Amino acid sequence: MADNIGVHWFRLDLRLADNPSIENLSKNVASIMPIYIHDENQNIGQASKCWLEKSLKSLNSQLNKLNSRLYIFRGHPEQIINKILQNKSITHVYWNRLYDEDSISRDKNIKSSLQKKSISCQSFNGYLLTEPWNIQNKSGSFFKVFTPFWKTNYELLKNNELDLGSKKKHNFFNQTIDFSIRAEELKLNSPKKMWMDKIISYWEIGEDAAKVKLKKFIKSKLQNYSSGRDRPDTEFTSRLSPHLHFGEISPRRIFSEVMKSTIDEDNKRKYLSEIGWRDFSYNLLYNYPKMTDKPIQKKFNKFPWLQDKNSLKKWQFGKTGIPIVDAGMKELYETGWMHNRVRMIVGSFLTKNLLIHWKEGERWFFDCLLDADIGSNSAGWQWISGSGADASPYFRIFNPILQGKKFDPKGDYVRKFIPSLTKIPDKFVHSPWEMSSEEQKQYNFSLEKDYLLPVVDLSETRKRALAAFKSISE
Ligand SMILES: Cc1cc2nc3c(=O)[nH]c(=O)nc-3n(C[C@H](O)[C@H](O)[C@H](O)COP(=O)(O)OP(=O)(O)OC[C@H]3O[C@@H](n4cnc5c(N)ncnc54)[C@H](O)[C@@H]3O)c2cc1C
Numbered sequence: 190m191a192d193n194i195g196v197h198w199f200r201l202d203l204r205l206a207d208n209p210s211i212e213n214l215s216k217n218v219a220s221i222m223p224i225y226i227h228d229e230n231q232n233i234g235q236a237s238k239c240w241l242e243k244s245l246k247s248l249n250s251q252l253n254k255l256n257s258r259l260y261i262f263r264g265h266p267e268q269i270i271n272k273i274l275q276n277k278s279i280t281h282v283y284w285n286r287l288y289d290e291d292s293i294s295r296d297k298n299i300k301s302s303l304q305k306k307s308i309s310c311q312s313f314n315g316y317l318l319t320e321p322w323n324i325q326n327k328s329g330s331f332f333k334v335f336t337p338f339w340k341t342n343y344e345l346l347k348n349n350e351l352d353l354g355s356k357k358k359h360n361f362f363n364q365t366i367d368f369s370i371r372a373e374e375l376k377l378n379s380p381k382k383m384w385m386d387k388i389i390s391y392w393e394i395g396e397d398a399a400k401v402k403l404k405k406f407i408k409s410k411l412q413n414y415s416s417g418r419d420r421p422d423t424e425f426t427s428r429l430s431p432h433l434h435f436g437e438i439s440p441r442r443i444f445s446e447v448m449k450s451t452i453d454e455d456n457k458r459k460y461l462s463e464i465g466w467r468d469f470s471y472n473l474l475y476n477y478p479k480m481t482d483k484p485i486q487k488k489f490n491k492f493p494w495l496q497d498k499n500s501l502k503k504w505q506f507g508k509t510g511i512p513i514v515d516a517g518m519k520e521l522y523e524t525g526w527m528h529n530r531v532r533m534i535v536g537s538f539l540t541k542n543l544l545i546h547w548k549e550g551e552r553w554f555f556d557c558l559l560d561a562d563i564g565s566n567s568a569g570w571q572w573i574s575g576s577g578a579d580a581s582p583y584f585r586i587f588n589p590i591l592q593g594k595k596f597d598p599k600g601d602y603v604r605k606f607i608p609s610l611t612k613i614p615d616k617f618v619h620s621p622w623e624m625s626s627e628e629q630k631q632y633n634f635s636l637e638k639d640y641l642l643p644v645v646d647l648s649e650t651r652k653r654a655l656a657a658f659k660s661i662s663e
Pocket residue numbers: 418426427428429430431433434463464465466467468470527528529530532533536554558560561562563565566567569570573
């Protein structure tokens with residue numbers, strides 16, 4: 190193995206530490222060539238492209254400090270890898286696994302073609318706590334319900350010292366490859382540059398930022414997680430989702446750091462179970478590979494969805510006249526992120542009150558979220574629309590007024606994104622249309638001028654949704 194080189198192919202694992210592929214390569218090769226391949230045919234949302242560019246730059250700077258660089262290429266992965274293999278010292282190509290249908294089939298093809306060329310090719314788990322095929326129920330099948338899935342997953346993890354890799358500095362490759370390019374040359378941050386610059390300004394990106402964020406979260410927020418996680422007017426969740434999506438931090442590191450912390454069991458368990466939902470989403474995606482487009486429950490194929498472009502647009506841009514829905518959609522468009530409770534409220538409103546197909550919501554989220562994730566996003570939308578495995582029952586239609594009153598009692602969250610509601614008293618902040626014209630005058634507020642009339646009647650549309658559901662259940 191004197192001068193042999195191993196290629197590590199970065200995908201959704203944009204970190205150097207606790208990276209099983211890099212760790213294993215370093216045992217077998219003299220130096221590691223770190224590569225990233227941008228395939229323009231791959232579906233990446235606009236917001237994610239912006240995060241990706243910054244994350245690649247951050248990874249490149251880390252590698253520069255180790256006297257190397259990130260070798261970035263544009264093109265079809267198999268063709269790029271074949272071109273790289275013209276360097277005859279390359280003996281190994283390793284990566285960490287992905288779980289969607291297209292990636293699985295692409296990776297299988299590349300693996301078998303590399304093996305035919307006698308290149309050692311291996312893949313590892315760098316993305317999940319436990320991979321889908323390692324969690325089975327008593328009859329040897331996969332879990333369709335979260336609670337027993339998580340119980341089994343947690344039991345597998347809790348007593349094991351998780352291998353987070355060594356702290357040693359690996360030896361990275363440092364020679365010129367003439368067809369590699371810089372992250373800027375991928376032109377990921379266009380054409381919507383202004384919007385992208387704005388949403389990204391709220392975030393620190395990269396592996397170091399993710400580690401710091403986890404530390405701060407454990408130190409100052411985790412002890413309030415159970416009680417605070419549902420409150421969009423506070424900041425008690427970790428906001429690690431984009432870092433987890435891009436693999437700047439691994440769920441195994443989070444699990445291990447949280448377990449080691451001195452925080453009480455309740456808060457620890459609650460937080461880890463949310464990381465468990467991420468694994469569960471991938472368990473579903475792996476076992477229902479078409480769930481990105483098709484409902485898991487087949488009866489939803491005949492659900493009478495409405496084609497309503499006008500209402501869809503109002504929903505997308507936060508102009509429905511329902512404050513908590515509009516605040517959520519504005520938070521998404523302005524910051525690239527939305528609180529989980531509000532994701533559920535806006536999702537229920539779209540699919541149940543507006544009766545618009547969940548796929549429309551999934552698409553908009555995929556484009557606007559910095560954490561847009563093929564597993565968690567499609568599982569989230571199938572859950573909220575009622576068509577998923579272990580989904581929210583269809584008859585549980587969120588009432589956005591009650592949700593607002595319960596989880597944003599003083600209206601701080603909605604006022605942050607809809608400042609015109611600052612004028613009115615707390616009791617109307619989630620339902621300003623309930624103000625009489627005298628009350629509107631008293632507070633110098635006009636529903637039509639300062640805000641909007643609701644796009645639908647909540648109680649009528651609730652009845653309509655239940656009737657639609659009944660029609661597919663008979
Ligand atoms: C309709 C809908 C769409 C969603 N789309 C996405 C998506 O594209 N990408 C994404 O990462 N999450 C998605 N979620 C899940 C969840 O809303 C976010 O993961 C969470 O809000 C991220 O904030 P946080 O990091 O502060 O979460 P925390 O509460 O701090 O949770 C820690 C981590 O656990 C994971 N997690 C938490 N809740 C869930 C959940 N319900 N499902 C899956 N993983 C979860 C995330 O990785 C998160 O970072 C969606 C939820 C819904 C209802």
